[in-house]
Amino acid sequence: MAEGVVALLILKLGLALGRETSILGAKKLFHEATALSRLFQGIREVKEELEGMQSFLRGAERFKDTDETTANFIKKIRDLAFEIEDIVDEFTYMLEDRSHGALASKIVKRIKHIKAWRHLASKLEYIKLKIESADRRKVRYDMRGISSVAGNIDDCSTSSGNFAREEDLVGIGKNGELLTHWLKNNLEQQRSIITTVWGMGGVGKTTLVAYVYYAVKTEFDAAGWVTVSKSYLIEDLLKQIIRGFINNDPQEDLYNHIDFSTMRITNLIEHIRNYLHGKRYVLILDDVWAVDVWFKIRAAFPSDSTGRFVITSRIHEVALLATGNCIIQLEPLGPQHSWELFCKEAFWKNEEKVCPPELEIVAQKLLDRCSGLPIAIACLGRLLSFKEPSYDVWENLYKDVQSQLTNNVILDINVVLKVSLEELPHDLKNCFLHCTMFPEDYLMPRKRLVRHWLTAGFIRETSNKTMEDVANDYLHKLVNRSLLQVVERNRNGEVHTCRMHDIIRILGLAKSEEECFCRVYDGSRAFVAEGTRRLSIQSSNVNQLSQSGAPHLRHLYIFGSGLSIDSLTPFLKSFNLLSSLDLQGVNMKSLPHVVFKLYNLRFLGLRDTYIEIIPRSIGRLRHLEFLDAWNTKLTTLPEDIVQLQKLRYLNVYTIPEEADRKVVFFGGIRVPTGIVQLTSLQTLQLVEANTETVRHLGSLTQLRSFAVSKVRNEHCVDLCNAIMKMRHLVHLEITGIDEKEILLLEALRLPPSLSKLSLGGQLCGKSLSHLIFSLKRTNNLTRLTLIFSKLRDDSFSCLLNLHSLYVLHLFKAYEGKTLYFDATSFPKLKRLSIWDAPWLNKVDIEQGAMPNLVKLVLRDIPKLKTLPTGIEHLRLLEELELRDTSEDLIDKLRQKEPPIGCEAPKRIDHIKRVSIYGTQKNVKENIGRLQISNEQVLEEPSSTQLANIHL
Structure with a gap:
């Protein structure tokens, strides 16, 4: 990870140097300017030194686990990088600190900081000398001698231990068949035919395929098994394939005498084709990391033969190479199979392979840590099989696992994870390690992860993608590599x-601590934060959290609503x-004043807190890029918010306590009017409209997500003009001041990039038809929410032309008596919700x-007495x-034996889950093929739940 640390530092050094001209160009004391010039020179020299060392670190990282000298060198460089980062951040902090206060105070601070500039410059010069010294010593390292050892690392996860005996296999079942x-x-x-088997490392891919391979190989004329390394060479892979076939063919004499070691690709392909000509063969390509493997070797296989290929991989894209639907995704074992495998491994010396009753409780606790991952269960079982079968011994081991004081349980799994991690680029590796800061089994929202990664500097903008797009790509890569589920x-x-996955998280935490990436405080033991760069607090008990200070801390994440900000x-x-x-979620109504002295702060998360006011001192946080205050008690933002010129994300949604429970209505x-000066904003939601602000919103041309409320019809012309300048807009929400307000949006032409649109207010026919015409041209809109729109039969028919829609919500938006969906309407729609349509009595769905x-979802439609025709x-x-449809319809569907001639239940027999809610009669039922139940009345969803539906 030293390479990742250095890469981030080089980026930060570049940003610091970018301020040199503006700082030195300002009027300064002579001694101050001299000291600053010397400091900038030191930053420049250190940056050049690190850039020269970066490529070496990229190669050295591969060998640090096999050579102690290399590991020590990498650790030394990482520590020096942290020291440099401290200097640069301290420099930035003092620059901001001296800009606050009265004139006399500022002059005193400038004189005081001259000494600090000199001190920082001297520290940089000393660090530079240490880097040069370490750089000179690295020539003593013979990387060639290490590479032969490291070359075997990739194969560790596919050892002979994976080829289990049939009687030891568990959970093969249907996948094997x-x-x-x-x-x-x-x-x-x-x-x-290509079949693929994929899943996270250690889930049993190789075990499954090996079991089937040895069972069916006799059905074929030729059979081969090849393990594909990450850094494979095409010549070597082809040589392995031909040798694999030959070694499994005892009757083959001709090819056994051929020397393939010096052959080129063309000759190797020719020999493979000749050997397989007219044969039925099966080839296993185990642990494939890239799609291009197949495309580089497929020419070697003749078309006049019957070939069966099985590819195992951790990568989803590789799995898509399968022919048709011949894909098997392996999941962790269920409780029964997990217990069976555990007993077979832990008690393999006993003929019965049964866990003694007195050990079952502690055994189950240990087993729960494995979360169904076969390799984890097997490693745990093997370890316990060589320990005394007593409760105290096993309980002590469990405590060790819980506290992560030992990694004996996960030695074998660590090899699997190591292979997965070392294949990742350093930015992606940083993103993965960052995920270990979330609590166990925590559901990590994609958007929250993306915002954290951006703030941490892990993401870099490319020529054709925004940083948000790159971050989303990184998340997909982690998912496709089975590192996230x-x-x-x-x-x-x-x-x-x-x-x-719990096991992946434990290993990731160990890696994070080893690499000085982050630490987690869970309240279980005394904890000193000093030296920590990132800290995750996951306990409301901070008594054991040392307050001695942690000057190196850069990121602090708090989980749990029980923690008070006062502590x-x-x-x-x-x-x-x-x-x-x-x-997020901390129990607080106001921010402590100390927060506004954190001049280097880039991310401030206040989501789901009780914050009632943000003071004017927020303007001191000049580097702030993300302010997330979703679902707080805020009603206004101070004037000083306009000083945050780097702000990119401002989310201030509020959910009023008196919100309509039938229709989501955000506040x-x-x-301040000056919000339009924040031209770097990409997200701005949800703000109240006023004449002056709306008039100048067009300056926010970088917005991707924009939501505005309390819009009056007199605002609409200026609002439409402003929105049409937002060429990158993806999400737009416009809500009137109340349900009677008419939104005059006929002049609005929506950008082609728009994907989500929500409109709350009455729409005249002209506004709607123009909007639909605009949306139809974009063909990118996937989600549409209409509230209070007063649609009728004729105006609703305009929506049927939106063929790209996936989701359509009509909340108190339809006032017609019938709804008709013709055969060509909504070809991609997956979800349709119609709420509060008081006059609707018939829904017709044409075939197609x-x-x-x-x-x-059909809700609050009291006149609907029949199921939709064509359902x-x-x-x-x-x-x-x-x-809350008509009572007649509810009664018909609730009857266990419907009256003769009533076809309603038969028409919905194909639907897996049918839910009926009748709050007037205290009825809630789920009927259909999956479940039938009679329960009490369902409570109305909370405002927050409605918010999630709406968003």
Whole structure:
């Protein structure tokens, strides 16, 4: 990780040097200017030295675990990089500090800082000498001697231990049968079929494939197994393939005498094709890391033969090489199979392989730490099998695992994770290690991760992508490498929340601490934060958290609503150089004054707190880029917010306590007119409209996400003109001052980039038709929410032309009596919600309409007495929710034996889950094929739940 630390530092040094002209160009005391010039010269020289060393570090990282000297060198460089970062951040801090206060105070600070500039310059010169000394010593390292050792690292995870005996296998079951079927099916046809097996490291891919391979290889004329390294060479891979086939063919004499070691690619391909000509063969390509492996070798396999290929990988893109649907994604074992595997490993010396009753409780606690990961269970079981089978011994081991004081349990797994980690570029590796700062089993929202990564400097903008786009790509790469697990996706298929497997997290934490990346305080033992760069507090008990100071801390994340900010205030006083402070969920109504002395702060998270006011001193945080105050008690922002010229993200959504529980209605907050000066803003939501602000919003041309509330019709012309200048807009929300307000939006032409649109207010026919025409041209809109729109039959028909929609919400927006969906309407729509339509009594769905609809919600429609006509055509519909429709419809669907001639239940028989809610009769039922239950009335969703639906 030294390379990652140095890369981030080089970027920071470049930013510091970028201020040289402006600082030295200002009027200064002679001695101050001299001292600053010397300091900038030192920064420049150190930057050049580190840039020259960066490529060496990239190679040295691979060998630090196999050579102690290399490891010590890397640690030395990392420590020196941290020292340099401290100097640069202290310099930045003092520059901001001297700019505050009265004139006399500023002069005193400038004179005082002259001595500081000289001191920092001297420290830089001394560090530079140490770097040069270390750089001279590195020539003594013979990397060639180490590489032969390191070359075997990749193969450690695929040792002979993975080829288990059949009686020791657990959980193979259906996957084994399926893989066997794909390999043996239609062998008489001359056709190649690729099957892929993928999942996180240690989940049992190789074990599964090995079991099937040895069971079916006799069905083929030729069989081979090749393990593909990350840094493979195509010649070497082809040589392994031909040798693999030959070594499994005892009757082959001709090829056994051929020397393949010096052959070129063309000759190797020719020999493989000749050998496989007319044969039925199976080839296993184990642990493939890149898609291009297949495309580079496929020419070697003849088309006049029957080939079966099995590829195992941790990478999702590789899995997509499969023919048709021949993909198996392996998941962690369930409780029963986990216990069975554990007992086989822990008690392999006993014929019964049964856990003694007195050990079952502690064994289960240990097993829970493995979360179903076969390699973790196997390693744990093997360790315990050589320990005394007593409760005290096992309990002590469990305590060690809990406190992470030993890694004996995870030695073998560490090799697996090591291979996965070392393949990652340093920026992506930083993003992965950052995820270990979240609590165990924590659902990590994609947007929160992205904001943290951006603040930490892990993401760099490319020529054709924003930093947010790059961060999203990084998240997908971590998911595709099985280092993160997707818990929920949004309606567009993007990751919404993810989590880290417990075993992966434990190993990641160990790696983070080893690399001085971050530490976690959970309240279980005394903790000194000194020397820590990143700290995650996951306990409301901070009594054991030393307040001796942590001047090196850059990032502080707090989890848990039980923690009071008062208990942290003394601790915060020593964090002068802090750049990220995330207080989400902390029980506080105001921010301590010390926060506004954190002049290096780039991220301030106040989400889900009780903050009522942000003081004017917020203007001191000149480097702030992210201010997240979603769901707080704020009603206004101070004038000084306009001094935050680097601010990119400002989210100040509020959810009023008196919010309509049927329709989500957010409150905005008042912002100063000068907010339009913050031209770096990419997110601004949710702010109250006023005449002066709306008139100048067009200056915010970088906005990607914009939400405005309390819009009056007299604002609409200026608002439309401003929005049309926002060429990068992806998410737009406009809400009127109340449900009677008419939004005059006929002049609005929406940008092609727009993906999500929410409108709250009455729409005249002209406004709606112009908007729909504008949206149809973009063909990118995937989510549309309309509130209070007063749509009728004719105006609703305009929406049917939005063929790109995935989600459509109509909240108190439809006033017609019938809804008609023709055969061509909404071909991609997956979710449709219609709430509070008081006159609607009939819904017609023509065959062919909404062919991909998955969920349909009809709520607060008292006159709807029948199911939608044509609902039986929605063959992909999985969920139907009916809430407070007519009592007649509810009664028909609730009856266990409907009256003769009533076809309603049969028309929805294909739907997996049908939920009926009748609050007047205290009815809630789930009917359908999955579950049938009678429960009490369902409580109304909270405002926060409604907010999530709306957003």
